[in-house]
Amino acid sequence: MELEKQGYINQFLTEKAKQINEVITEYLPNNEVPPILKESMEYSLLAGGKRIRPILAMVTYESFGKDGNEIIPIAINLELLHTYSLIHDDLPAMDNDDYRRGKLTNHKVFGEALAILTGDALLTHAFGNMAKYLREFKQLSPDIRLQIIEEFAQYSGAAGMVGGQVLDTLGEQGKSTFEDLIYVHTHKTGDLLVFSIRLGALLAGANETQIAKLTEFGRKIGLAFQIQDDILDVIGDSKKLGKMVGSDQNNRKITYPFFKGIDESKLEVGRLIKEAKQLIQDIGIQTEHLYEIADFMVFRDK
């Protein structure tokens, strides 16, 4: 991909991320929340990030010829949930990280107890706020609206993101198998990316084939994203990543290059993105922006 094109993609994603950042704190609960809890929730929500999950939902929704802005209040809950998972991951009992994206982690600023509770509050609110705006989304059947909440929990819970985090936390290099690694990558990061795409498709009224293909597309770009993350961790630039390079290795986390080597890992990323694009080329949607996000996941440097 030429640099010119990459610049455009970054601009397109930056534009969408800006839109999200402008409104995200408006969706936090307002009444009766202890001020220090509100402050802590806002601190982590506004600590940066690519907003790739709500963007994926919006871009998928737009691929059906619709206006992505309509679903911001629903898509934003993906970011609330993602933010809770980062706060809990960074805790001393877990990854014990002092910095994320160049800023102090939540527990370094607000203390461990409040960090745990801030995560709990964001997680809870993600579901409440999701239900609130799905109530107003009357063009969808009640069944699909409740299915969306059920799926949100499946992809982010014990059989999804949390399950992946459990294996990642318990796993150690040299002891874990390649299968463990794939489980972690599939669930810890992949599941919420897949659900983000499904959310956009379900809200757009996609048919079963479209949903199945888009899910598979999400699986592949999710895995590519995670392998790329592993690669960047090994070869990346500390400043750009905003965290210590090699921190995964220091923490003895299992990574894709550990099993397959850097070169094979890079090839695998390329293969996955190509296969992902093929999956959605003939299902009657506008693929341009989805392709661009897929590319971004490979060519990003942070």
Next chain:
Amino acid sequence: MELEKQGYINQFLTEKAKQINEVITEYLPNNEVPPILKESMEYSLLAGGKRIRPILAMVTYESFGKDGNEIIPIAINLELLHTYSLIHDDLPAMDNDDYRRGKLTNHKVFGEALAILTGDALLTHAFGNMAKYLREFKQLSPDIRLQIIEEFAQYSGAAGMVGGQVLDTLGEQGKSTFEDLIYVHTHKTGDLLVFSIRLGALLAGANETQIAKLTEFGRKIGLAFQIQDDILDVIGDSKKLGKMVGSDQNNRKITYPFFKGIDESKLEVGRLIKEAKQLIQDIGIQTEHLYEIADFMVFRDK
């Protein structure tokens, strides 16, 4: 209340709790969950407890002449959520408790990282499972079903239970005000009890007046329950409570007797229960079992 009557109440509640215990783990996610996470979720779910929240929902539902068993799959999520809150409360960064109900707390058995993630998994699943069974509860309008999920998050989140826990964790005796105490009692324990009653009423198709009165009933018995807990902590029997007597004082937690004294606290419990009962005496529901639960909250010794 005579002992005979108290024996009956305990039997009635024990019977309902047994019903719940027999099925509760059937509602956990089955596929793709790391076995150690499943084990940890089951450990805490089956570590005892009065199951007062699902029982309140069932008894409220029954007060409208309906069969409480119909809503077990929905009411059970109150216990999933309550269990997550206990696991996180017990963590070293929070109350740092080694025992609960005479058993080792989750993090003492499974370690801190897994305890945090087990709480996250239970919390997430409570919402997913709620949505799953509300999908099947088609006698209610979609609007009310989504409202139930929204309320579940409100009462258990930043403006509810989690908010109460934040003030409780940050508060210290001698620094906190009586208003702080009431905020903690209203939200940390009261909110989920109130929501349990609202859940039963909403599922039964209660009218607005009935819901408003039952909510107020829940507020009052919730506060009575919490004041009674404070009283038992001061005068209770360590063995019956299954935790160190005076542990709240040792942890410098604020309590009702700290501000009002034991005698006035006891009088307040009696007043609240009496007022609670009056609120629901003329709203066209069968009050007998709700009255009994209200009494149980005063006369219980653990």
